Amino acid sequence: MTPQNAAPRRAAGGRQPASIKDVAAAAGVSPTTVSHVLSGNRPVNEQTATRVRSVVSRLGYVPASLARGLQAGSTSVIGLLIPDISNTFFAELAKGVEDAAHHLGYGVILCNTEFDSDREDRYLGLIRSRFVDGVVYAAGSPPSRQRLDALVGQFPIALADEEVEGLEATLITTADHEGGGRLVGEHLRTLGHRRALMLTGPSDLRSSSARSTGFMQAFEGEVVERVGDFKEESGYRLITEALATGRLEQTAVFAGNDLMAIGALAALREAGLSVPQDVSLAGFDDIRAASLVFPPLTTVHQPAYDVGHTATAQLLKYVARHQVPPSSRHTLPVELKVRESTAPPAS
Amino acid sequence: MTPQNAAPRRAAGGRQPASIKDVAAAAGVSPTTVSHVLSGNRPVNEQTATRVRSVVSRLGYVPASLARGLQAGSTSVIGLLIPDISNTFFAELAKGVEDAAHHLGYGVILCNTEFDSDREDRYLGLIRSRFVDGVVYAAGSPPSRQRLDALVGQFPIALADEEVEGLEATLITTADHEGGGRLVGEHLRTLGHRRALMLTGPSDLRSSSARSTGFMQAFEGEVVERVGDFKEESGYRLITEALATGRLEQTAVFAGNDLMAIGALAALREAGLSVPQDVSLAGFDDIRAASLVFPPLTTVHQPAYDVGHTATAQLLKYVARHQVPPSSRHTLPVELKVRESTAPPAS
DNA sequence: CTAGGTTTCCAAAACGTTTTGCACAATACC
DNA sequence: GGTATTGTGCAAAACGTTTTGGAAACCTAG
Structure with a gap:
């Protein structure tokens, strides 16, 4: 040694x-x-x-990029803050960010937080130390306001797919979560379902609550809500809990995202219920796995790539001119993908 | 304006x-x-x-990280070069890299090449401009030797999961591809298969050829090879082509990776062949989707996370001391996951 | 032959840190 | 009462670029 x-x-x-x-x-x-x-x-x-x-x-x-950057006052690199790169939704989003950045001559530094606030802090430190010219923030979990506040207005930042209450002076690019929820609600109602079980994500996430809201608006039937956390395991757990009290009262399940839907699917299968004969199941996001599971999942396609791409393109428009971005909002359309996990109710 | x-x-x-x-x-x-x-x-x-x-x-x-880095002669950030972040294999690997880096106080800058050499060039420029202290190179496609040569020996670099012919002075961390191929070969032979169709990845990729070699060694039966490119579409195409000349001669298919296996699965299904009754199918990698498709895929679990983690930990051991890493080689064990896509041959 | 314009290059400042050699004061020791 | 010693803080150099105001040399036109 x-x-x-x-x-x-x-x-x-x-x-x-x-x-x-x-x-x-x-x-x-x-x-x-x-x-x-x-x-x-x-x-x-x-x-x-x-x-x-x-x-x-x-x-x-x-030429040494550090010296050059020091002199120029910029690095031509932006940060991308996401909670979990191995989630294909964020991977797609990352790809959109990376494409847009590359196209404008910027590099991307990946800040994967694993939902860990230590890690997020460290990365925010890196960002505040001006190692990057701007940041695309795709929270995935309710971002810590105080950390964010230190950035907003001081630093070019774009929120992707998750808006934050009361944070005005920022670019926001998001999919139409409420519209997506509505699409699912209509679909299930049209199929004839009157009672639904809704598996939501964290209630303090706007994307999550918007999906519920849209669904409620359009479904018009009886909806029971159970709160999860957007992870596969919680979908499994929520269904298991619902079944623990006897049999499932509802004929349809709407999971707040595909991961939860996949968890729910496993739980349903284990309980001997078949999809869609016994119960219809719908998800949200349209991650790759959604079309690969059996049965292929009816879900709402979210333009993850576009969200990342748009957020980045917007951000860089201002970063390149050394301007602080004004607040603005871009809502991207979603699309219902009807596959084989939904059908008219049995009885 | x-x-x-x-x-x-x-x-x-x-x-x-x-x-x-x-x-x-x-x-x-x-x-x-x-x-x-x-x-x-x-x-x-x-x-x-x-x-x-x-x-x-x-x-x-x-403190401005650029100024600090300029003075210190290092940035505490490493680069990660991969071809496709939305491939869950690389996403897992990236997570391993990111974890190891974070643990040692380093950040990770993501260089996603999309198999595009322009993009790769640009990123290699960023790397050579010393914006990062080292790089983990997970090629995925045959890396351009001349680009790599400009780096090796001049710059701390670790190859992850893909060795490169004749590149000696470098850390290499890779899964045991040959052993994995062997595992599949034995498995299919033991089940009673005598004729197999092998769908390989690019022949100039060591990981790909090693899988074939291992398989051949252990299978002992008649093997027909068809060359693909590790993408889903090529699995589909190769099976379609094989079926075009009539019916499938073989009772088992070994795809060089899961993506190709999934493509093959779709093609088989469309041709009215059911897995595993009519034909057994095995993949490689054990990506998330492998266990989600129907039927769940028998495959070789590759420790993507560990590969990334080990490569990074090794690299940083030297980077932290301002040393050029010596050449060394780490082969990580793989594991056969027997699921429902393989069974004894029909007749 | 000279005034003005070009062309070609350089010296020096600036970017924001960290590091290192010193200076000065206060304290301790004999 | 002089001399080490310690505590405290500063000035200046260095890291590797880019930028900018000139300077020197040359050319051109009157």
Whole structure:
């Protein structure tokens, strides 16, 4: 464990990377000239330029982004804060963010919080230290207001898919959760269902409550609500609990998201109930797994990619001009995907 | 489009962030002292320190990471290069990377290439400009050697799950692809299959060829190979092509990964063949969808999370000490998950 | 031949930190 | 009462760029 424990190792070319000064010295010019050659910011004698360029490539010189960023006051990188990258919904969203960012010449730094506030704090620190030029915040869980408050107005931030109560001065891009809930409500009502069980996500999440609201508005029948947390396990648990008191009173289940629906599906199957013969089941999000489970899930397709893409494009529009984004709101349309997990009630 | 087009907007507190000088001035000390208070690098009079701290929090001062990084010669961020974040395998791997990095105080910047070499180039530029202290490279497609060569030896790099021919001086962490192939081969042989169709990934990918090799070794029967590209669509296409010439000669199909298996499953179903009664089907990776499809897929569980975690932990061990990692190799064990898509042959 | 314009390059400042060598004062020791 | 020692804080350099105001050399036109 001595510092030199591997002293004899001949690491291939482990020396310091070349700086602009090295290039300048080797080419017999000043650093200024090298900079001009590379940026094209001012004209340089073609002969000199050629000489410089050849030295640059011989030395493998790449300008240090930190120094450049320090001088320019920006990094050309934005942050993406999400709770769980292995959830395909966020993965899709991330892809949208990344595409939009890349297209405008920005990089994306992934801040995966795992719903852990320690981790979120650390990342917010990184953000506030101006390592990034802006941030796309896809909460997924009720964001801690105080942390957010330190950012909003000071820093370009765009909220993706989850608005936050009372946070005005921010870009918001979200899918039409309420409309999606309504779509499911109508669908189940039209099929003839009169009693439904609604498995919601966290009640303090706007996206979650909006889905419920829309559903209630359109369903017009009797709805029992059980509160979960948008995770698969809670869908399973909620159904198990509902069945514990005897048999299921309702003919249809609307889960607040697909993950919960998949959990519910497992619980129903274990209880000997078949979908959709005994009970209809619908989800929300249209994650990849939704069409792969058996039976394929009727669900509301949420444009995760577009949400990420739009949020980012909006954000960068202002970031690029060194402006603080004004508050604005973009609601993206959703779409009902009717598959095989819903059918008219049995009786 | 004039620069001032939004002039009257009163952005909440849109002024410059405080610098260490501002704090120093407001506290009546020198920047040096502020730095020492914050870093604890040298003792500071408690009374002075308190005063400084109060100014820091009043001004909301956060040290600029760029300046700090420039001075320190490191950024405490590593890059993660992957081809497709919406593939749950890479998402899992990313989570492993992110966990390990976070644990050691590093951030992760996501470089999603979408199998696009332009994009990969851009990200490699960012990496070479020392915006990150190291990189975990999970190729997924045959990496462009020349790009990689510019990095290896100059820059701390760890290869995850995909080794590259002739690239020695690098950390490599990979699952036991060959062993996994062998597991599947044995399983199908034991079930009584004598003829198998193997759907491979790109032949220039070591992970792909290793799976085939292992399978061949253990299966001992007649194997027909068809080359795909690890994407769902190619699994579908390959099966469709195999069926085009009449009926399927083989009683078992081994797909190089789960995505292809899922594609194959769809094609088989459409052709009226049922799994596993008419034909057994096995995959590789054990992505989430594998257990959700119907029938649940027999597959080889690959420790994606562990691969990412190990690669990162190894990498950071050296990065933290400003050392170039020596070449070393970690092969992680895989596990056969027998589910319902495989059974003894019909006849 | 000279005034003005170009072309070509450089020196120096700035970006915001951390680090290090010193200076000064106060305290301790003999 | 002089001399180490400790405590406290500052100035200046350094990290690697980009930007900007000139300076020198050359050319052109009158």
